[in-house]
Structure formats: C-alpha cells, structure tokens
Amino acid sequence: MTRREFGQYCGLARALELVGERWALLIVRELMARPGRYTDLLEELSGIPTNVLSTRLKELEEAGIVERRIAQAPQRGVVYALTEAGQSLQTAVIALALWGNARFDAHQVGYRVPLSSLVMALRATFDREAAGGVTASWEIRTAGAVLHAVVTDGQLTSGAGPAPTGPDLTITVAADAVPPYQELMRAIGLGEVELSGRRSLLETFADVFIPRSAGSVPADRQPHPPAEDVTGPAGVRRSRGRG
Amino acid sequence: MTRREFGQYCGLARALELVGERWALLIVRELMARPGRYTDLLEELSGIPTNVLSTRLKELEEAGIVERRIAQAPQRGVVYALTEAGQSLQTAVIALALWGNARFDAHQVGYRVPLSSLVMALRATFDREAAGGVTASWEIRTAGAVLHAVVTDGQLTSGAGPAPTGPDLTITVAADAVPPYQELMRAIGLGEVELSGRRSLLETFADVFIPRSAGSVPADRQPHPPAEDVTGPAGVRRSRGRG
C-alpha cells in the first residue's frame, strides 16, 4: 500500500486517506479563507510543528488539493492555494464546523479565534434567498484582523484580508482579540461598531448573514432517522463468511 | 491540555478533536448504518486493530457520540449505537463521502465495498422532491449482504440489514462481492435483478434514488468563489503581533 490506506471502496474512507491526517483540514480551512505562505500558515495555525506543516503541504499538493505558486513582482516567494479539488471540500468543512460549533463546552478562555473560522462562518450563514439581487461589499476589522464579504448580484465572495475592490462599508468592532462569530455578529446587530462608508448597508449585512443556531443544518441534509435498535433477529442476520 | 487539542475556537478544530482520530469517522459510518457489536465492527472495518477499536469506542462514548447498550433477551452482550450527537454527524459524513467518491482513481481491485457505504449512498442520493407522498419499502440483497430503504410519506429510513417491517419489494442483485453503489444502481436500472414482491415498485425506486454525478452537491452548498490570489498589498496586510 502506497501510504496508510484503508482499503475500502468508500468515499468517506478515501476522503480520510487524503485529508484525514492531523492538521490537514485545518490547513485547508486556512487556504479556503485566503491563499497564504508557509509562515502565514505557521502563524495562523499556532501550534503546528514546522515539519508537520511542510509534510502536510507536500501530501496535499501530491493529492491535488493544494497548489504551490511562485508569487511575482513585489511579494516573491511561495504562496500556497487550494486547487479546485481543494475548494470543493468546502461543503464538508462547513458541515464539520457546524457540527463542531455545537460541541464547545463554553467559550474556552485562551482559545484563539482563527480569522479563517470567521470567513467560514460568513459563508455558512450567507442566505442566498435574502441576498437575491443584492450587490454590496463590506470589510470587517477587529483586533487587527481584516476580512471582507463581497456580494455581487446575490453571489458571495468572501475571504480574509481587505476587500479587493474597496468596500462600500467598513465595519470596525473594537476588541482585544478576534471575537467568535456569534459575538462579532451580536456587536454588529447591536450597533456596537464604528462605520465608514454607506452606513445603510449595515442593515443589509444583518439581513444577508443570518447566524443559524449553531449546529442547525439545511433541511435537505437533515440526518435520516436511525436504523432500528436491534441487530435483527439472530436467524436473519447477514450471513458470515460471505456468500 | 486534556488530550490532543488544537486550542482553537473553531468548529472545525473542535470536530477534529472529537472525531478526527484515525478510524473514528469510519466507526461512526458503520453505526450510522446500524447499531452493532464490537465484533461486527471488527469485521466490517476489516483492518482495524482490536486495541484501536476499543480505544476509539471509549473516546467516542466519552465524547457523547456513541452509546453502549446492553442487549436484552436473545442476543445479550454489548451493542454500540450512535447518540443523537452522533447521528447529527451525518451531514458531514455525507459531504466527505461525496467528495471522496469523486477522488477514486478507478475501481480499486481488491477493495471491499462496505455495506455501510451503500447505506450512506442511499441516503445521499435520496430525492425528497421525487419522494413526495411516496410510501414503500425495499430490501436489497447482494452477495450475502442485505440493506433496506423504507419511505414513509416521503421520509426515508434506511440501514443495513433486512427491512424491519417486511419489504414491499425485494431486489436481489447477483454478485460475487458487494458491488459499489453506481454498479448496484446500474444493475437495478437495467433490470438485471431478481424481484420478489410488488414489482412495479422497482420504477419508483429508481425515481426516488437518483445518483447524483459523484461529487456533485446541493446548490445551496456550492463552494463560494475563492478569495483572490494575492496576499494583499504588503502595506495593508493584517498587522502582526496582534493589534
């Protein structure tokens, strides 16, 4: 076997072979919020050992999930970005994140809020219905971090860093550290923010990003009822030893 | 730190702390298809070491994902089942499985098809629209394996093992080993099956379970366009050393 495989013809097993190693999906999450360099990742993923980061990046590149790009002109150096295959992990990443969000004991003190988690939360809570026809762009600044959300005719583009086009409205939330999404949205909802730009877009923002109650999930993906309790009448159990 | 934590206030990180260890999600997948005993799991997950299985089961129980039940009457012994928190992983499991399915090189020879992967595939491809108002039950038999799908007024219940109520139609597909979902559905679509019961329900079956092209995903969960290429003009980058 090439490398730690499960040997099952099952999409889940395959997925775990590709992105199931420790730190792998967190790297993907980072790059989902914006392409970044090795040192950006080291910083954002605080705690990841350097050798593990470089190993994962190689594996993810090998697997066609991450792309190594050589940055041009002013920046130079290596920039890592997701391939299309990598982008398409977003559905799964969001599903896992919604599930995990519902399973925090409390707001752990000392836990950092990764900027990329806010970006994912924006994408997870974006309401296509409510955004129909909307075109606007926002930049959110808090505790030295910046992220943006650009809605173009109802389509969302969001990520870490300043808005590419220059935002219609900049929302600044005072905080010592990057706040969790719910707190950020609460502050915005309560107007505990500083605005710069088209202030009327604050309301639009609140309309378009609707925090679902943590862990809730779109209706067409609700879990099905569990299979029944029993292992089946003994006589009817699936025959052993195949055949 | 209690045990291998990431220390990030991020749903994804939390999810990975709880179900990110090797084999954990595969155990969840098995129990999603039906509750089972230790030895069932050992058999279905062929390859898992016994100590790893028992360690994972303890961790998953500790995390409130798996429940240990003492089976009564004829069976006796321990049966493992998912709690509600465990069930609610299904969205994420399906999302990962769809992604992974699109990333098989070919049908790997020698790879077993886990019965539970077929159950997940049924649930993933169930079309609520098409199933509106339908009430019917099917049992599928192939290569000694049995699974069922019960649709009650448009609601799906499915799992490994025989249909709890006695199926309206039994579909038997001849095969040496459990076939991958696409092959199974192709055989059914082509009528290369043996039927027993209300034969007219074969068409209903094909209408209600519509294999999406592997990796495709409901529209409201499409990935958003990637954030732009660059790390941003150097001067505007997020300030280091926290603001």
Place this chain on the structure above:
DNA sequence: CTGCATCCACTTTGATACTG
C-alpha cells in the same frame, strides 16, 4: 464465542534547533 487487555515493533507527532 464476545469483548476486550497486553505486548511489541514501527510510525507519526510535537518541540525545538538550525540552515540556504
């Protein structure tokens, strides 16, 4: 038989130091 616990070789991580 089920449901593990133990032992051991091997691999992967984590932490840190160091280099082109």
Place this chain on the structure above:
DNA sequence: CAGTATCAAAGTGGATGCAG
C-alpha cells in the same frame, strides 16, 4: 522566508492472551 534535522513522546498496527 521556507523550510530540514533531530529526538523524545505518543499513537498505530499486528499478534496474542484471556476472562465471562
């Protein structure tokens, strides 16, 4: 900036043992 190198600790895989 973008990694290697090194080493200890933890986790995994495989085999085996054993009680209820």
